Amino acid sequence: MAELRFDDRVAVVTGAGAGLGRAYALLFASRGAKVVVNDLGGGRHGDGSSSKAADAVVEEIKRNGGIAVADYNSVVDGEKIIQTALNNFGRVDILVNNAGILRDRSFMKISDQDWDLIHNVHLKGSFKTTQAAFPIFKKQKYGRIIMTASNSGLYGNFGQANYSAAKLGLVGLANTIAIEGNKSNIFCNVIVPTAASRLTEDILPPDLFAQLKPEFIAPVVAYLCHESCQENGSIIEAAAGWAGRCTIVRANGALLRSNIEDGVSIENVKTNWETIRDISNAKRLDSIQDATGALIASLEGLKNGNIESDNEDVFNFCNKDKILYALAVGASVETPNELKYLYEYHDQFSVLPTFFILPSIQVLFSSSIVKNAIPGKDIGLENVLHGEQYIEIVGDLPTEGKLLSKCKLAEVLDKGSGAAITVDIESYDSNGNLVCRNQCVSFVVGAGKFGGPRTGTKAVPCQPKPNRNPDATVSHKTTVDQAAIYRLTGDINPLHIDPEIAKIAGYDKPILHGLCSLGISVRLVLATFASHDSSLFKAVKARFLKPVMPGETLKVDMWREGNRIHFETTAVERNQVVIGGSYVDLKSVKASLPSNLTTTTMSNLKSDAIFEFIIDQVKADPGKAKSVGGTFLYNITKDGKQVKHWTMDLKNAKVYEGKPEGKPNTTLTISDEDFMLLAEGKLNPQQAFMKGKLKITGNIMMAQKLAPLLKTNAKL
Numbered sequence: 055m056a057e058l059r060f061d062d063r064v065a066v067v068t069g070a071g072a073g074l075g076r077a078y079a080l081l082f083a084s085r086g087a088k089v090v091v092n093d094l095g096g097g098r099h100g101d102g103s104s105s106k107a108a109d110a111v112v113e114e115i116k117r118n119g120g121i122a123v124a125d126y127n128s129v130v131d132g133e134k135i136i137q138t139a140l141n142n143f144g145r146v147d148i149l150v151n152n153a154g155i156l157r158d159r160s161f162m163k164i165s166d167q168d169w170d171l172i173h174n175v176h177l178k179g180s181f182k183t184t185q186a187a188f189p190i191f192k193k194q195k196y197g198r199i200i201m202t203a204s205n206s207g208l209y210g211n212f213g214q215a216n217y218s219a220a221k222l223g224l225v226g227l228a229n230t231i232a233i234e235g236n237k238s239n240i241f242c243n244v245i246v247p248t249a250a251s252r253l254t255e256d257i258l259p260p261d262l263f264a265q266l267k268p269e270f271i272a273p274v275v276a277y278l279c280h281e282s283c284q285e286n287g288s289i290i291e292a293a294a295g296w297a298g299r300c301t302i303v304r305a306n307g308a309l310l311r312s313n314i315e316d317g318v319s320i321e322n323v324k325t326n327w328e329t330i331r332d333i334s335n336a337k338r339l340d341s342i343q344d345a346t347g348a349l350i351a352s353l354e355g356l357k358n359g360n361i362e363s364d365n366e367d368v369f370n371f372c373n374k375d376k377i378l379y380a381l382a383v384g385a386s387v388e389t390p391n392e393l394k395y396l397y398e399y400h401d402q403f404s405v406l407p408t409f410f411i412l413p414s415i416q417v418l419f420s421s422s423i424v425k426n427a428i429p430g431k432d433i434g435l436e437n438v439l440h441g442e443q444y445i446e447i448v449g450d451l452p453t454e455g456k457l458l459s460k461c462k463l464a465e466v467l468d469k470g471s472g473a474a475i476t477v478d479i480e481s482y483d484s485n486g487n488l489v490c491r492n493q494c495v496s497f498v499v500g501a502g503k504f505g506g507p508r509t510g511t512k513a514v515p516c517q518p519k520p521n522r523n524p525d526a527t528v529s530h531k532t533t534v535d536q537a538a539i540y541r542l543t544g545d546i547n548p549l550h551i552d553p554e555i556a557k558i559a560g561y562d563k564p565i566l567h568g569l570c571s572l573g574i575s576v577r578l579v580l581a582t583f584a585s586h587d588s589s590l591f592k593a594v595k596a597r598f599l600k601p602v603m604p605g606e607t608l609k610v611d612m613w614r615e616g617n618r619i620h621f622e623t624t625a626v627e628r629n630q631v632v633i634g635g636s637y638v639d640l641k642s643v644k645a646s647l648p649s650n651l652t653t654t655t656m657s658n659l660k661s662d663a664i665f666e667f668i669i670d671q672v673k674a675d676p677g678k679a680k681s682v683g684g685t686f687l688y689n690i691t692k693d694g695k696q697v698k699h700w701t702m703d704l705k706n707a708k709v710y711e712g713k714p715e716g717k718p719n720t721t722l723t724i725s726d727e728d729f730m731l732l733a734e735g736k737l738n739p740q741q742a743f744m745k746g747k748l749k750i751t752g753n754i755m756m757a758q759k760l761a762p763l764l765k766t767n768a769k770l
C-alpha cells in the first residue's frame with residue numbers, strides 16, 4: 055500500500071508537549087503535515103504553565119526535518135490556537151483535541167474547582183478549539199476532528215466522577231459534530247486511548263505501563279485524520295497495538311401496554327424487567343431517527359391494535375457466513391460442483407438459497423411475536439416446535455450483506471393438542487426492495503383449546519408426493535457434529551447441543567435442526583435437478599415430521615412435475631420419514647446430470663444403507679476390521695450398468711464411497727438388488743458366485759476372509 059501522507063495539510067494537536075499528543079504531532083510531521091504543537095506546559099493537575107514542553111516537541115520535529123510551530127495557549131482559549139495555525143500556515147485541516155489533566159477525588163470530596171477545571175480543559179477546551187476551526191473546515195469542505203474520551207467515561211472509575219463526566223460529554227459532543235459536519239466532509243471521531251504517560255504513571259501496573267506506548271495509538275489517530283478515511287461519528291478504542299470500535303446498543307426491550315388507551319403500571323415494569331434489560335439481541339442504532347423511529351412505529355402499532363415494535367431486525371452477513379452455512383448443510387470440497395459454495399474466490403461463488411431462511415429465524419427469535427400470539431397466554435419457547443417452513447426468493451438471490459426483515463402474525467390455529475402459529479417474514483435490501491419471503495409455522499405443544507379456528511387459509515399448503523416410484527434418490531450421511539456446526543449459523547437453541555436439555559425435552563441426545571435437514575435436502579435437489587445452480591431456485595415448502603439425529607443418513611426421494619420437484623426425506627437408519635409433503639420450485643430444470651452424480655451420488659440404491667451400516671460397525675470396532683486386513687472394492691450395478699463404487703479399506707478400518715487410491719486386493723461386482731438379498735441372508739454368497747451374480751477378481755481367498763466378518767457385523 056502506498057504510504058498515507060499528510061503533505062499540504064495543517065494539523066493542530068492540543069496538549070502535544072508530552073504523552074499521546076507528542077506522539078501524534080511527531081507522526082503527523084513525519085508524514086508531511088505542518089503541525090501546531092499546542093501545550094500550556096502546566097502540571098498534571100492543571101497548575102502553572104511553561105513553554106518548555108511545546109518547544110521541545112517543535113525542536114524534535116524540526117530536527118527530524120519536519121515543519122512545526124509551538125503554541126502555549128490553554129485550550130480554553132481555543133480560538134487563539136487555531137489563529138496560530140492560520141498565522142503560521144494559512145490553513146487548518148486537522149484538529150486533535152487531546153490536552154488533558156486529572157483531579158481525582160472520591161465523589162464526595164470533589165470541589166467546585168475540581169469539577170470546573172476538569173470540565174474546562176476537557177469539554178470546554180474541545181468545544182472552543184472545534185468551534186474556532188469549524189467555519190474554516192466548512193468553507194474548505196474538509197476537516198478531520200478527534201475528541202479524546204476515556205474508559206473512565208464509558209464505564210466509570212472510582213475517584214474520577216468529574217473526569218468521567220467530562221470524557222463522556224466529549225462523546226456526546228462528537229456525535230453531534232459528526233452529524234452537523236458530515237455534508238461538508240467534516241468527520242469527527244472519538245479516540246479512547248490507554249497509554250503510558252504522566253497521567254497514568256501511578257495508575258497502571260509497571261509491566262503494563264512498558265507495553266502501552268503512545269506510539270502504538272498514534273497511527274490509529276492519524277488514520278482517522280487521513281483524507282482517505284471515511285469514518286465519522288465512531289468511538290475507537292486503542293491500546294498496546296490493538297484497536298476496536300466501541301458502540302452503544304439498545305435492547306429489544308418490552309412493550310409495557312397492549313393498546314393505546316392503556317396506562318403503564320409499575321407492576322408491569324417489574325414483570326417485564328428481565329426483557330427490558332436483556333441485551334442478548336441488542337441492536338446498534340445508527341441515528342436518533344432510528345431510535346425514535348422504532349418508538350413511533352410501536353405507537354402506531356398500538357393505535358392499530360397491531361403491535362409490531364420488536365418485529366423488525368437487521369440481518370448482516372458476509373462471505374464467511376454463506377460458507378459456514380454451506381458447510382453446515384453438508385456441502386463438501388469433495389463434490390467438485392460444490393466448491394463454489396465454499397470458496398469466496400471461486401469464479402462462480404454462490405450462496406445456497408436456503409441461507410436466506412436465516413434472517414427469518416433471527417427476527418422470529420428476537421421478536422415476541424410467537425410468545426404473544428395467543429392473547430392472555432405467555433408461550434414458553436421450550437414448547438415450540440418448528441412445523442413448516444416456506445421461502446421464496448423474489449427476483450435474484452440477494453448479494454448485499456444487510457437485510458431488514460419484518461415479521462407479521464398471519465394466523466393462529468387451535469389444533470386441540472396445541473396451537474399452530476403462522477408468521478410471515480419479508481426481507482428487504484437497503485434500497486427497500488423485497489428480496490425474499492419466508493413463512494414459518496410453529497406448533498406450540500399444549501397451547502390449544504383456546505377457542506380459535508381449527509383450519510386456516512394463510513399457510514402456504516404442503517403438496518402430496520406423486521403416486522409413483524421416485525425419479526431420483528440421493529443420500530447424504532450427516533456427521534455426529536452436524537448440529538454442533540449448524541447452530542453456528544444462528545439457531546443456538548441448546549436442544550441441539552446440550553445432552554441435559556435434550557433429555558429434559560424427551561430425546562436420547564441432542565437432535566439436528568429441522569432447517570439443517572431441509573438445507574441438506576434442498577442442496578441435493580439442486581444438485582440433481584438444477585446442476586447445482588442456486589440461481590434456478592425459486593421457492594421451497596417443507597413440513598418437518600420427525601427429528602433427525604446427528605450422524606443419521608438422509609435419503610431424499612425426488613419426483614419431477616414440470617419445474618416443481620416434490621421431495622420426501624427419510625432418516626435411513628430408522629426408516630422414518632422426517633420431511634414430507636414438500637417441494638422445491640425451480641425457475642427451470644437442468645437435469646442433465648453431471649457424470650459424477652450419475653455414477654456416484656445419484657442413485658436409488660438399497661446397498662447404500664448397508665454400507666452406511668458397515669461404516670458404523672467398523673467405526674465401533676476398528677480392531678476387528680483391521681484383523682481381516684486388505685482393501686476391497688465393491689462395484690455396484692443396476693440394470694446391468696455400473697452405478698457406484700464402495701471401498702472397504704479394512705487395513706485402515708475405513709469404508710467409503712468411491713474407488714481406493716491404490717490397487718484393491720479384491721474386487722467384487724454385484725447388482726444392488728443381489729447385494730440387498732445377500733445382506734438379508736436370502737442369497738448364499740457361494741451360490742451367488744457360482745451363478746455369476748457375484749463376480750470376484752483379485753485375491754479370492756481374501757474375499758472368503760471377509761464373509762464371516764460381514765456376516766457377524768452387517769448380517770451379510
Ligand code: NAI
Nearest residue numbers: 069072073074094095128129152153154204248249251253
Ligand atoms: P499527558 O499529561 O502526558 O499529556 C497531556 C498534555 O496536555 C500535557 O502536556 C499538558 O501540559 C497538556 N495540557 C494540560 N492542560 C492543558 C491546557 N489547558 N491547554 C493546553 N494543554 C494542556 O497525558 P496523556 O496521557 O498523553 O493524555 C492525553 C489525553 O488522553 C488526555 O485528554 C487524557 O485525558 C486522555 N487519556 C489518556 C489515557 C492514558 O492512558 N494515557 C487514558 C484515557 C484518556
